[in-house]
Amino acid sequence: MAKIMNGKEEYRKRLFSIINHINRVRQNGEILINKLLDHGQNELALRLAAAISVHDASKFTFIEFHGMYSENEDIKKAAIQHHREINSHHLSYHLSHKEMSECDIAEMIVDMKSRSDEFGENLNDFFKKFSKSHKITPQSSFSKRANYFIDLILNQPLKPIKEIDEI
Numbered sequence: 001m002a003k004i005m006n007g008k009e010e011y012r013k014r015l016f017s018i019i020n021h022i023n024r025v026r027q028n029g030e031i032l033i034n035k036l037l038d039h040g041q042n043e044l045a046l047r048l049a050a051a052i053s054v055h056d057a058s059k060f061t062f063i064e065f066h067g068m069y070s071e072n073e074d075i076k077k078a079a080i081q082h083h084r085e086i087n088s089h090h091l092s093y094h095l096s097h098k099e100m101s102e103c104d105i106a107e108m109i110v111d112m113k114s115r116s117d118e119f120g121e122n123l124n125d126f127f128k129k130f131s132k133s134h135k136i137t138p139q140s141s142f143s144k145r146a147n148y149f150i151d152l153i154l155n156q157p158l159k160p161i162k163e164i165d166e167i
Contacts, residue, residue, distance in 0.1 A: 021118065025110055028153060029107070033049055036106075044102055044103060048107060051107045055111070066079075067079025089108045090108070097136055109153060110153070123150055123154060127150060131143060131146075
């Protein structure tokens with residue numbers, strides 16, 4: 001069983017780390033939602049708003065809250081696996097990246113943007129490492145969709161959406 005924190009400050013630090021990440025996801029999500037609305041993708045913006053409103057809520061469950069910070073590597077791995085397998089914005093939730101919905105990919109990019117900010121990394125580099133570790137080619141439809149959302153959130157010049165859909 002995971003070691004349960006006794007110290008008030010350790011508990012507070014862990015709790016606010018999660019809250020701060022979720023707030024960062026919501027801030028980045030709002031940027032992407034606004035960009036989607038600007039591009040007439042109202043329904044996707046609505047679905048993304050719903051998704052980010054409950055983003056990472058599972059981190060407040062016992063297994064994740066205590067397990068992710070466990071000194072026991074098996075418990076830590078189980079907690080991370082639990083998180084990834086019950087949240088659809090994680091690749092592990094799906095059998096393949098090809099099964100991820102447009103909203104899942106958008107939320108994943110918002111999450112990656114937030115994590116890359118937390119680690120002081122560039123989002124493009126962060127996504128490239130992710131793709132390489134999951135053996136996802138840059139030419140795949142998944143990568144093209146993800147890069148579309150990356151470009152939106154980073155305010156980069158865009159390819160027309162039609163061009164991406166045809167690939």
